[in-house]
Amino acid sequence: MQFSSLRVFMNIFRCLRISPPTAGDLAFTASHPPRATRSAQSGLTLGILIRRQGDLQAAVMRYRRAIAVAESASEAERELLDDLVDELRSNLALIEERLSNPLPSAKEDEDFLAKMLAGTRAAQCKDWRAKRSDCFDAFSTLFCKGRIWPPTPADLTFIRGILESDVEQVSDRVSCGISLGLLMWAMGDRKAAINYHRFALSIIASVTGADGFATHLPVEDVSRAGKHLTRRAQSLRKALADKGGPVCLVSLGRLAPGDAAYQRRFREAIVERAEHVRGSACDACGATAGHLKYCARCTRAAYYSRESQQGTWSYHRASCRPPRSFAVGDLVRVVGCEAGRSTGAIVEIRGPAAAADDRWHVAFISARTPWM
Incomplete structure (x- = not known):
């Protein structure tokens, strides 16, 4: 040997x-x-x-x-x-x-x-300096997609140092700004997430003609930096629009009374209520056989028979409302897309926003939940 x-x-x-x-x-x-x-x-x-x-x-x-x-x-x-x-x-x-x-x-x-x-060495290393932005994306993706969680202070300092450096390339700074925004949002710091995304947008707005004409080398293709930054700006504006509504973060643990076992049951009850798929079984007896009848007003509650509906009307009345309408106290499962992955959060409706008729105050049940 x-x-x-x-x-x-x-x-x-x-x-x-x-x-x-x-x-x-x-x-x-x-x-x-x-x-x-x-x-x-x-x-x-x-x-x-x-x-x-x-x-x-x-x-x-x-x-x-x-x-x-x-x-x-x-x-x-x-x-x-x-x-x-x-x-x-x-x-x-x-x-x-x-x-x-x-x-x-x-x-x-x-x-x-x-x-x-x-x-030969450059070929073996895949010329990482030319792909530096992709290295930053891959680094922050480890945290954004939950493969390593949470990031350490040193990780955040490293990304923040590139974002705030005037000598780094514009594309690298923007990439780090987006990553920090996603990380802060996942950690529950909505204000910091919005600030980082706005800062990344301000960097894009300061790009000169020479910077925009430079060659950018992402993994998928070769393009001009200006075109790449334009796509980044569109993504940032969309993210800011999604996060721009008034949100009050609520920690479930501090609000729920009782011991740890009670808090766990309380959390599970909230998840079950928000995740309940109406129409899959009778809301009164749980029967799934036969043809289910739906409530004419909300079109969501399902019943095996008219007798079942009449027997549970007093219970259903409080939550019965037309589709896509909400009332204070409703628990809603919000599904979205963030950093290339499906995400979701359970929120409680707190009431309509004063500044707009189509926006609502909501409260996250927790800043970071295991089912998100």
């Missing part, structure tokens, strides 16, 4: 998964193990690494030494070294041919190999 482990270790560098190797890595690889198979494998790896660094003469020396070690191996080991020796000789012949060519343009120089290695 020692030889297999050594081969895996060296393949990490040969396949450019980690590059370049440190001085300690090279020293470890250069130390000659007692068996010829290990020495030859080390020589091949060192030759490849040294060749990539531009020192062709040193690579030739390593290849020749590895071939000599392989040829001096025992008969049993030679059977394991045939393919390795063929690769050593092929690499050696290729380098010797290039060294014998008098044309400088045909030789690999150190500068060319360094550039090639830098290009």
